[in-house]
Amino acid sequence: MRGALILSVAIFLSGALQTLALSPYDYWVASIGSLVLFLALTKALDPNSYLSPKSAFYHGWLIGFGLFASGASWVYVSINTYGNAPPALAGFLTLFFVAALGLFHGFMFWLYSKLKSKYLGFNVLLFATLWVGNDLVRSVFLTGFPWLFIGDSQLDGPLSGWLPLIGSYGTTLILSITSGALVALSIDRQHRTALLVTLLLIALWTPGYLLKDKNWTVSTGKLQEVALIQLNIPQELKWKSTQRPKTIDLLRKMTEAHLDKDVIFWPETAVPLFYTSARPLLSQFGRKAEAQNATIVTGIPYSGWDSETKSTVIHNSVLAIGNGEGIYHKQKLVPFGEYVPMQDVLRGLIEFFDLPMSNFRKGEENQSMLSVNGFSVSPFICYEVVYPDFVANRSIGADYLLTISNDAWFGESIGPLQHLQLARLRALENGRYMVRATNNGVTAIINTKGQIEEQIPQFSQGTLEGQVRIYEGETPFSRVGSMPIQILCIFTVFIGVSLRWRSNSNKAQSL
Structure with missing residues (x-):
């Protein structure tokens, strides 16, 4: 025994x-x-x-x-x-x-x-x-x-x-x-x-x-000057109506200071409003960016009408405004965080099954990439970057990769650092630069070897400035x-x- x-x-x-x-x-x-x-x-x-x-x-x-x-x-x-x-x-x-x-x-x-x-x-x-x-x-x-x-x-x-x-x-x-x-x-x-x-x-x-x-992929010699904004908004405040004006004002100040860059990246659900409510605000940001020949890429919750179910559906999305275009709806949803399995049974049992923004709908397959100042960017929202085959499939034809995330859900645990490691792996597997914009870290620019070139530490507010180099071709793993x-x-x-x-x-x- x-x-x-x-x-x-x-x-x-x-x-x-x-x-x-x-x-x-x-x-x-x-x-x-x-x-x-x-x-x-x-x-x-x-x-x-x-x-x-x-x-x-x-x-x-x-x-x-x-x-x-x-x-x-x-x-x-x-x-x-x-x-x-x-x-x-x-x-x-x-x-x-x-x-x-x-x-x-x-x-x-x-x-x-x-x-x-x-x-x-x-x-x-x-x-x-x-x-x-x-x-x-x-x-x-x-x-x-x-x-x-x-x-x-x-x-x-x-x-x-x-x-x-x-x-x-x-x-x-x-x-x-x-x-x-x-x-x-x-x-x-x-x-x-x-x-x-x-x-x-x-x-x-x-x-x-x-x-x-x-080197399985080849540098084109082209690059983009980028700025990545790390807001460091505490998760318990993120969706409070009293915090919303402060968040938007912070985004405005941090963004306007970097409109000389080609692209400014905001993190996952950086805008604490649904797209329909945020359109006037986004139009304002977009006009300022376009006037400076810049693009802003942001995470945002998106609501739309589903003609089949005749109901409103919500997506976790990322979109480009200013001198860019395109919107992507997240396909790989996190159970209990973004949707609740068997929600008719589980919702209401405990507060964990009723977290804010936990009723997202998955996006369709084969969505287009974002167009960012003339370059094609393949976006991945949070959890999606951990899927090797999913990232490999969507890296084909991309000039570089983007992942936006909000790891504040996991506090000071080892989870966010594991998440960063997986983003680095995807960059190496596919021979592409990876831009990682997060709410509370680690925000980073990762090169084709999976090495971090620039980063902002966790739990700090700031803007990361750097360069993203454009590569072409595919690695064997990207292809098969x-x-x-x-x-x-x-x-x-x-x-x-x-x-x-x-x-x-x-x-x-x-x-």
Whole structure:
């Protein structure tokens, strides 16, 4: 009993260890240490060690639970502070959230136990592909939660050269294979195995280092002078009517001081009014900007009439005014923050299910980019930038990328810094500059290598001035996204099913 408890705690901690590999800690080697520890504790790769499906599910859930409990518990801040849920209730809802996310890992490891073979090498590949397959499924299930991938740790790691080719999913695969191969050495200690593992690691890790300075996209030599405004409006004041005139006056002062720039970027829902009510104000700003040959890009809630449902719909949007045009409605909505699943049941139960602006409608697919002083900008609102394939698809043809956000919902937790890391990853994966305008930080200009060129610290008010360089062409990941990784996952599972079927057939014939 005591041994089982110690094992459970150790597996939970192996999951928590993965969080240390990501921002703001950035100990990337912890991503390998986590999986090595997990595989060693469960003896999952050893062909001679039986792994029951029940134990596999439980142990898989435990490592997932440890990962999300340590890495995604920042949801507590928005539930408790801004949803006004008592600490006990907020803690329970947070615990339920992270425990439910752990189920993805539980099902992944359960499937592994079903397909595990007598071949050590195949077991390494099977585990690695199922691990990254779990991330792929988690990215699309319901609205998706593509967060806390171990491959994200390689943004500043030795495998960063792989990111423009195979993305974060691909580096997750490499780290998983590496971890499995190291554990395999302790199972099969023959010189031949050691040689194969050494050659494998050289083949996987050397290109990642050598390709770090490879430029997959090409600078056009053109650039835009930009200003990014960070308002730092406390979330509890943002939507109060008494704060609205102060916010608008602040926007006016900070913007008029930078109309000599090509583009001035405001953060998500910077204007605390619906578009229909804000049109006179926006027209005024637009005329001033156009007179200076400048563009203002702002986040704003947009309301419109839906002829099909014969009702008013609300979008979380971004639009360009002045010497620019276009409007984009957010497609990837945050559950409970921007819409409430099963709202007929949940609304009214607690204040968290009635947060301000939590009834948005998702925008249509294939929306046009923003035109900004003659350049095409692909916008992403807050949560959207965390989706690797979504960003890759919308980066094609863009001169640069934009993400606007309001991370004030998550206070001083690690969530906003993880969010920044993901924006940097998308810039590197797609070989484009990324402009990141936020309400309370971190506002930044990110180059094509995912490095921050300029930034404003969190929880401060100010304007970031800088240059955005225009690049053309596409990275391999921009063109094909995660499709090769998906194919590998499906193919490996197919091989696993075939091997299991053959094994069962041989057993039946021997009886």
